[in-house]
Each structure stands twice: as C-alpha cells, then as structure tokens.
Amino acid sequence: MKTELCERFGIEYPIFVFTPSEKVAAAVSRAGGLGMLGCVRFNDADDLESVLQWMDENTDGKPYGVDIVMPAKVPTEGTSVDINKLIPQSHRDFVDKTLADLGVPPLPVDEAKSEGVLGWLHSVARSHVEVALKHPIKLIANALGSPPKDVIDRVHEAGVPIAALAGSATHARRHVDNGVDIVVAQGHEAGGHTGEIGSMVLWPEVCDELRASGAAVLAAGGIGTGRQVAAALALGAQGVWMGSAFLTAAEYDLGVRLESGRSVIQEAMLAATSSDTVRRRIYTGKPARLLKSRWTEAWDAEGAPEPLPMPLQNILVSEAHQRMSESSDPTTVAMPVGQIVGRMNEIRPVADIIAELVSGFDEATKRLDGIREG
Amino acid sequence: MKTELCERFGIEYPIFVFTPSEKVAAAVSRAGGLGMLGCVRFNDADDLESVLQWMDENTDGKPYGVDIVMPAKVPTEGTSVDINKLIPQSHRDFVDKTLADLGVPPLPVDEAKSEGVLGWLHSVARSHVEVALKHPIKLIANALGSPPKDVIDRVHEAGVPIAALAGSATHARRHVDNGVDIVVAQGHEAGGHTGEIGSMVLWPEVCDELRASGAAVLAAGGIGTGRQVAAALALGAQGVWMGSAFLTAAEYDLGVRLESGRSVIQEAMLAATSSDTVRRRIYTGKPARLLKSRWTEAWDAEGAPEPLPMPLQNILVSEAHQRMSESSDPTTVAMPVGQIVGRMNEIRPVADIIAELVSGFDEATKRLDGIREG
Structure with a gap:
C-alpha cells in the first residue's frame, strides 16, 4: 500500500x-x-x-x-486562575450536582485538581x-x-x-x-x-x-x-x-486501570455500538463527538445549561473529567471517540x-x- | 461493473x-x-x-x-378531513405567518389544495x-x-x-x-x-x-x-x-418550470453546497435531510413550534410545500436531498x-x- x-x-x-x-x-x-x-x-x-x-x-x-x-x-489568555472568573457559578453548580447525582466519587484529598487542558x-x-x-x-x-x-x-x-x-x-x-x-x-x-x-x-x-x-x-x-x-x-x-x-x-496506557487490565474508558469503548456517540459542545466548547454516557445525557436533559465557549467549557469540566476517569464506572465517562467505536471490540x-x-x-x-x- | x-x-x-x-x-x-x-x-x-x-x-x-x-x-388512518382535526391551530398559524413573512404567494383561487402525502x-x-x-x-x-x-x-x-x-x-x-x-x-x-x-x-x-x-x-x-x-x-x-x-x-420534469427550463427546486439544488442541508422533522414528522432554505430556517428560529408526528406534520405543511414549489423563489423550498447536493452542479x-x-x-x-x- x-x-x-x-x-x-x-x-x-x-x-x-x-x-x-x-x-x-x-x-x-x-x-x-x-x-x-x-x-x-x-x-x-x-x-x-x-x-x-x-x-x-x-x-x-x-x-x-x-x-x-x-x-x-x-x-482568552491567562492562567486558569484568571479564566476561572469567567465561568458562571450556575454552571459550576450544575456540574457539582450532576456528579453527585451520577455517584461519581470526589478526588482523594491529597490529589491535585486538574487545571483543565490549557494546550x-x-x-x-x-x-x-x-x-x-x-x-x-x-x-x-x-x-x-x-x-x-x-x-x-x-x-x-x-x-x-x-x-x-x-x-x-x-x-x-x-x-x-x-x-x-x-x-x-x-x-x-x-x-x-x-x-x-x-x-x-x-x-x-x-x-x-x-x-x-x-x-x-x-x-x-x-x-x-x-x-x-x-x-x-x-x-x-x-x-x-x-x-x-x-x-x-x-499499548494504550493512559487512564486508571481496572482489574481487567483495561481502563474505565477502554471498558466503555469496548461495550459501545456505533449508535453510542453524540456530537456536543460540552467537552471543549466546540462541537466534538463523544462517547454517549450518563454524563453526556445529563447535559442533554431539560434544565441543563448551554455549554460555555472554548476554552472555558473544558476548564469548567476538567475536574469532573478527572473524577470520572478515576472512578470505576464505565457508564460515566467523558471521552472523544468516533462512530467507529462500534468496531472497537477487542484490545x-x-x-x-x-x-x-x-x-x-x-x-x-x-x-x-x-x-x-x- | x-x-x-x-x-x-x-x-x-x-x-x-x-x-x-x-x-x-x-x-x-x-x-x-x-x-x-x-x-x-x-x-x-x-x-x-x-x-x-x-x-x-x-x-x-x-x-x-x-x-x-x-x-x-x-x-392514524382516515381521510385528511379526520386527520386534520388532530393538528393544533397554533401550528397552522405558524405556517401561515411564516409563508407571509417569506413572501410566498397564495395558490391561485381555482387550484385545488394538496391534501398532503397520504401514501x-x-x-x-x-x-x-x-x-x-x-x-x-x-x-x-x-x-x-x-x-x-x-x-x-x-x-x-x-x-x-x-x-x-x-x-x-x-x-x-x-x-x-x-x-x-x-x-x-x-x-x-x-x-x-x-x-x-x-x-x-x-x-x-x-x-x-x-x-x-x-x-x-x-x-x-x-x-x-x-x-x-x-x-x-x-x-x-x-x-x-x-x-x-x-x-x-x-429527464426530471416534476415541479413548476422557470424560464431557464429548470424547476425552482432544481435551481436551488444547483446553487447549494454540501453544507446546505439540515436534518429535521419538519417534512414528515421523522428526521429527514432537507435542502437548507428560508423555510427550514423559520422552523429553527426561536418560538417555532415542535414538528408534529407522522403523518400529521406533512399534512400540516402540504399546502405550504405546494405554494413554495409554485413560487419562483429558490430560497423558499422544502425538498429532501442529501449532502451530495454540493456536487449536483449541472443538469x-x-x-x-x-x-x-x-x-x-x-x-x-x-x-x-x-x-x-x-
């Protein structure tokens, strides 16, 4: 070829x-x-x-x-401290309540919170x-x-x-x-x-x-x-x-491993069909295709706020992403993936x-x- | 082949x-x-x-x-007369106002109104x-x-x-x-x-x-x-x-012809790019990809009603479709077409x-x- x-x-x-x-x-x-x-x-x-x-x-x-x-x-440039001021409290409250509703554990007290993706x-x-x-x-x-x-x-x-x-x-x-x-x-x-x-x-x-x-x-x-x-x-x-x-x-070794040797997100992807993705602004502020999960559904539910523009949205949800990726529940993940996920059925x-x-x-x-x- | x-x-x-x-x-x-x-x-x-x-x-x-x-x-079975009773007046009012706003002419007084697609x-x-x-x-x-x-x-x-x-x-x-x-x-x-x-x-x-x-x-x-x-x-x-x-x-000869020899809808399709379609329930009640037009935009605007279920939605909009297809304005059409429309650039x-x-x-x-x- x-x-x-x-x-x-x-x-x-x-x-x-x-x-x-x-x-x-x-x-x-x-x-x-x-x-x-x-x-x-x-x-x-x-x-x-x-x-x-x-x-x-x-x-x-x-x-x-x-x-x-x-x-x-x-x-908007600046450190996350500056940018944080641009995020409405109502959005923060929604994220906190959603994580509680979904049963996502908090971070360990000694773990640093993610600043969000600043790249x-x-x-x-x-x-x-x-x-x-x-x-x-x-x-x-x-x-x-x-x-x-x-x-x-x-x-x-x-x-x-x-x-x-x-x-x-x-x-x-x-x-x-x-x-x-x-x-x-x-x-x-x-x-x-x-x-x-x-x-x-x-x-x-x-x-x-x-x-x-x-x-x-x-x-x-x-x-x-x-x-x-x-x-x-x-x-x-x-x-x-x-x-x-x-x-x-x-060889993919990012994310917390489960007993299976795979990460929570890998387990979720192995189980997903090609119908199990959504294209939403909730990950970065721009439309991105993500694995459908209880997290994406929460943002689709009535009363959920509109996502913020880039880069604010990712900063808003960065700790939530961290908490979900460290939990052991494949139904609450935030992961960009294409419709080909339906064919990703083995490691x-x-x-x-x-x-x-x-x-x-x-x-x-x-x-x-x-x-x-x- | x-x-x-x-x-x-x-x-x-x-x-x-x-x-x-x-x-x-x-x-x-x-x-x-x-x-x-x-x-x-x-x-x-x-x-x-x-x-x-x-x-x-x-x-x-x-x-x-x-x-x-x-x-x-x-x-729901029945003639269009029965089914018509299931269509809310507020939906009819929206359609009438939209057609007026878009400048779509009424049907000639001697022309029968479409009953909608009963097929x-x-x-x-x-x-x-x-x-x-x-x-x-x-x-x-x-x-x-x-x-x-x-x-x-x-x-x-x-x-x-x-x-x-x-x-x-x-x-x-x-x-x-x-x-x-x-x-x-x-x-x-x-x-x-x-x-x-x-x-x-x-x-x-x-x-x-x-x-x-x-x-x-x-x-x-x-x-x-x-x-x-x-x-x-x-x-x-x-x-x-x-x-x-x-x-x-x-050979396609449906629809009212313009002086160009093409129909209004053909003119609209020749001008469209692959970005000029939307997938909406406004044509039949089920999601269907349509040519983007001032008509589809009106249904996307704030205050527009939710489309009705099949077969009501098509009956609601059938006269509107008839009026638009008989007008000579390619910016107000209701036509199912795929994203390949961007390549349909000649007859x-x-x-x-x-x-x-x-x-x-x-x-x-x-x-x-x-x-x-x-």
Whole structure:
C-alpha cells in the first residue's frame, strides 16, 4: 500500500495515527505508519520534552510527528486562575450536582485538581511547537485548522511540513492558502471536533478542491478497518488519519486501570455500538463527538445549561473529567471517540491493527478488481 | 461493473435509483440500472396505474421496481378531513405567518389544495402494492423499514423480492428476520429519512451483520460519482442505492418550470453546497435531510413550534410545500436531498450520470491497484 506520502515521509504505509499516548505513537511508527503524538495534555512543556526524548529512544529511528491544538482565533489568555472568573457559578453548580447525582466519587484529598487542558491557549501551544522542533519530528498537525502565520513560518523554516484539520472544502482551501501543506479532511462521523459533512461526501470534495494546489489530503472520520482505508483512497485521499481505533490498542496506557487490565474508558469503548456517540459542545466548547454516557445525557436533559465557549467549557469540566476517569464506572465517562467505536471490540497490539489495515485494504481492492472485470 | 445483483435482476450495473419521476426511472432502467419509481406522491392508485402503464411502454423491456412508504407502526388512518382535526391551530398559524413573512404567494383561487402525502397510510400503500403487482416489477422497496408481514407474504407470493431501508445494523437484522431480501443501508448524509450513523461506518457494519443471512446490501447516502460507488463496493455492499443525484437529471420534469427550463427546486439544488442541508422533522414528522432554505430556517428560529408526528406534520405543511414549489423563489423550498447536493452542479441526462458512475468506478479501482502494487 504505497502512495506519494510514503516516500515523502519515509513510511511504509500512508497511515497517520493521532494518539495522546507515546506508547501507541511509537508503536505506530515502528509498524510502518506515522505516529502523531497529541500534545494538548501537556500543560507543562517540560513534560512534553521528556516524552519526546522517550519517543526518540523508542521509535527505532522511524519518523514520527506531533499534534497541537491551536484555535484560529486567539482565545482568552491567562492562567486558569484568571479564566476561572469567567465561568458562571450556575454552571459550576450544575456540574457539582450532576456528579453527585451520577455517584461519581470526589478526588482523594491529597490529589491535585486538574487545571483543565490549557494546550489550546496560544502561549502553551507555541511552547509545544518550540519543544517539538528540537526533536526529529517529520510533521506538525494542528487539530483546529490553520495555525497563526508566524507559527507556520517558524515550522517551515525548520523544514517541517504542517497539517491542519478541515471539515469542509472551504476550510481546506483556506488552510492551503495560509500555507498548510497537508489537509486532514475530517468527516462528521469522526471523534473529537467535527463538522456536519459526512466522510463519503467530504473527502472527494476536499481532494478536488486541492488537486491543483499540490497539497495532500488525509481522510479522517470512520476509519477502523482496511476496507475503510480502501474507500478513503478510492475517494481520492493520499492517506488516512486515524485516532479512535487506536484507543483500544494494547499499548494504550493512559487512564486508571481496572482489574481487567483495561481502563474505565477502554471498558466503555469496548461495550459501545456505533449508535453510542453524540456530537456536543460540552467537552471543549466546540462541537466534538463523544462517547454517549450518563454524563453526556445529563447535559442533554431539560434544565441543563448551554455549554460555555472554548476554552472555558473544558476548564469548567476538567475536574469532573478527572473524577470520572478515576472512578470505576464505565457508564460515566467523558471521552472523544468516533462512530467507529462500534468496531472497537477487542484490545489488540498496534502492529496487529496496522497489519489488518493493510491486509483488509488488499482484500477490498482485489474484490473491486473482480467487480470491475465482471 | 458486475456484482451478483446484476444477474439476479437482469441489469447491467448494480445501480438502483429511487426517483419520484417516471421519466427518470425509465431512463435509469434503459441505461442499465434499476429504476425505482417512488409511489408516495400518488394519493390515488389509478394515477399510479397510468404511470406504470407508461413505464411498461417506455423501458424497452428492461426491469424496474417501485418504492413505497409504509411505516412499521400503523399511523392514524382516515381521510385528511379526520386527520386534520388532530393538528393544533397554533401550528397552522405558524405556517401561515411564516409563508407571509417569506413572501410566498397564495395558490391561485381555482387550484385545488394538496391534501398532503397520504401514501404512508397503510391503506394507500397497500393499494400501491396491489397496483404495482399487476406490472412486471422486479423489486418493491419500503422507504421506512419492514412492511407488515402480510404485505411481505403477498409480495413474495408474486415472486417479487422486497428491499427495506435501515439506518443501523440492528434495524437491518430486524428487517431480514422479518423476511426482507435486500437492505438499503442509508447513512446520515443521505437525503430524506436518515439515522445518525455515517455511511463510512454504517455500510460495513450492515454488510457484516447480514453476511451469513444471504441478504444483499445496497449502500445509500452520499453517492453521486463513480468514486463513491467504488468506496461503497470496497466497504462490502453488493450495489448502490441513489436518489438525490438524479433530481438534477435532464429527464426530471416534476415541479413548476422557470424560464431557464429548470424547476425552482432544481435551481436551488444547483446553487447549494454540501453544507446546505439540515436534518429535521419538519417534512414528515421523522428526521429527514432537507435542502437548507428560508423555510427550514423559520422552523429553527426561536418560538417555532415542535414538528408534529407522522403523518400529521406533512399534512400540516402540504399546502405550504405546494405554494413554495409554485413560487419562483429558490430560497423558499422544502425538498429532501442529501449532502451530495454540493456536487449536483449541472443538469445532465440520466445516461451521462450512469456513464460517469461506471467510468469513475473503473478509474478509482485502477488507482487502487496502483497503490496496492506500490
């Protein structure tokens, strides 16, 4: 399975995997894809530095990249202490009451409360870029569209290309006009931030829009098997961008473990069907697809407040996320995941997932040959 | 482009096209697909009889089928006079005020008001089945899931297979358990009634769910080009089910014509992008994807009433639909269409659309061969 991106990035397969876990990212790169480590969870750039050092030591010299989260518009800057003043008390009361109603235990008294994800503040995301550029990264992706021009210039000067997520052909065109090299066309079925347009319609539209520009397109949203890789490449993409399907990788070690050896969130994902996601603003303030749970249902109930804008909403719910992830109840979780969660029914090593993507692609394309030849 | 469905139905390509226009349906069958004539607009079965006689004379002996709309649950029966009593006056007032605000002209004084679509009343849909079975139809599809058991038995006794739409693997399984022969797996991006699951995720799930049953799967939702046909067959479907993309066929002659030779609704569709649809209950009472317009926006505005259940909602809005379709303003229309509307940018003969589906499929699969062989 070779496209022009394989030679360009020195990878065996045009499979780009976003993951918050360095264990998974390194395993993807070792298995022939491009592991893209998510930086947003690193409020402190020194922690990112340590993890990238680990990546350098554990990728066998294979290429990898990083994923940052920089909104196009600069959100309110400041520490969480300043930002906290912008959160209405009624919202805090709703969160407290909901957690009590759902029976989510408080944090242990000696545990620090999460400040919330600050990675999408420009100051923090810039520090991620600076740290990453000290390492042999091959790609920086921004999960929220074009980064600011000075960041694009800085990254390009370092010889690193930039990818950006887009939910429409118009967004994709704007990113490329801004200097972005690779567009991740993310369909409605994807986990995390998504637009309204389904992958089946979005991918070929973005490919056609960008054909003359020379920018490459990665297909995202709904990919978990080799058949879906074949569909993505049939629709014109040069590669695929995946995320959800690697949350149930054996190497994924984030979150509190249960006796089963899996985390609460993994247990919830293993049990979910493709109907068990919702697209809501409750995680970050922008529409993001999440695993359906008693937590998301509470925000849908009558009397629930409207979610706050980014970055306030995540700060509002950050302690709640922490409390839920430390509880042992898979019915109360807050987790971005795509509709492909219905197919995430077992824990598999990264190498096995990648091997199926390749063999499933081969089988699907051979079946198509038979249909074409009649 | 041959699958097992070609021999089974005596068709050249596994392309099934739902259309309310007998001109389009006949042209699809003549071009090698299976034209599926929508019956729901025929409140009087005698009108359907005349149109099917026309089909028999204009399909050159090629196979065709019909599409009925029979809800799984029996809705309130009765004539529109009885049903009208169930519609709140406040809903009627909202519709009247909205039409006035939007500047939609009243009907000419000598024109009969539409009674609304009665085709989804079981009594009317059963009359469609009886009329259709007198003609050499090759397939009856139900746009709302499994028909009642006695209807399935009646159709099977006549030697005709039954197709049913499904928006999830669970629905698909239920249809097959009820005796349905072919499942149309309709993704979120489709026009008309749709579920939440995107085509990229839904199609392979339904294919896997039904593999052991022997029931065939048609992929629906987001298909307008040969690349999308390739994606559908890569994902495991035995054929495709299309609708929206043939609303801008040159043969499509429903609706009032403008000086351009096109209808108001065609003008609106030619101008729309893939972002210009919404999924709402305002057309039939069940969630259906519609072209975004000032009419759909009025129902989204603050103070707009909740849509009524099927079949009341369509009866409530039927005169409004009639008035809008007879006005000459493409910004006030009520029309089911999928996200593929963004690619419906020119009026083309049916034969040209089919030819592109076939050549586009060939090109896409040959590109995949190159990627596979590296």
